[in-house]
Amino acid sequence: MPFTHVKSANVSEDAAKQIRELIALDVLKPDDALPAERELGVQMGISRTSIRAALQILTTEGLLIAKRGSKLRVASKVGATISNPLIKLFDSVPKTSDDFLRFRIILECASAFEAAKNSSEFEREEINHTHQLLLSAIENEDLANAAQADVEFHMAIIETSGNVVSIQVARSLYELMQKGVKRSHQLSQENAKTWQVLANQHELINQAIMNQDPEAAEAAMREHLNYQRKLSTDHFENQSRHEIVKKRRLWAASQN
Secondary structure (H helix, E strand, O other): OOOOOOOOOOHHHHHHHHHHHHHHOOOOOOOOEOOOHHHHHHHHOOOHHHHHHHHHHHHHHOOEEOOOOOOOEEOOOOOHHHHHHHHHHHOOOHHHHHHHHHHHHHHHHHHHHHHHHHOOHHHHHHHHHHHHHHHHHHHOOOHHHHHHHHHHHHHHHHHHOOOHHHHHHHHHOHHHHHHHHHHHHHHHHOOHHHHHHHHHHHHHHHHHHHOOOHHHHHHHHHHHHHHHHHHHHHHHHHHHHHHHHHHHHHHHHHOO
16 A cells, blocks of 8 residues: 555644645546545554544545545546646647647657656556557557557656656646547557557657667657647548538539
8 A cells, every 4th residue: 555654743634745645646546546544544553533634634625525425536627627628629629639739749758758767667667567558459459448558658657757747737638638549549540550650659669768768768759749640630631621522512512
């Protein structure tokens, strides 16, 4: 368990701080259930009354959600005020999709560099694990699991950067990342050769991180995300051309 004994005068506040940090570092993820009060108190070495007070602090802050008849859970919508408006625009406004990918290039190229430079052996094992899940899903032509493993691969790299702000911003935009990655896989799956390109790009990113080569990791991530930008741009352009042709045909039919 990630919880440790609390040793201070203000045990409730320090227990809340410890849980808050575990959420910030993405150890405790959105919708994760916390242990029961009694068990959590034992793990943190404090009374049930003190742990209840700590949990109340976090519930008031909106980091934990209390549901009748179930355990406290990490809030699943901590970043909803950021992501919800973007999600609504994502499928209808091409610029939103492209701007999000440009943002990801800024965030994830730096994260890949840091992951290759400063990651521990255990962190690299986690990145490689998600990468192998992705390759397996692509080999089995399993679109849903491929997209999910892809997102987890990118999140594992961001988490390894150790930057709490980057982790939480990325986590708040997790659903948006899922939509973008799923679209890339859908477009790639239409062409087996294109889907293999996607797999090869991930292999280059993963290998650079395993080799602890920051420059290569950053370059591979940049190439991969720019490739996704091209897929997205081509998709919207083709969609636009299709709509124009359809309007022309409708207009011509109305003139007969």
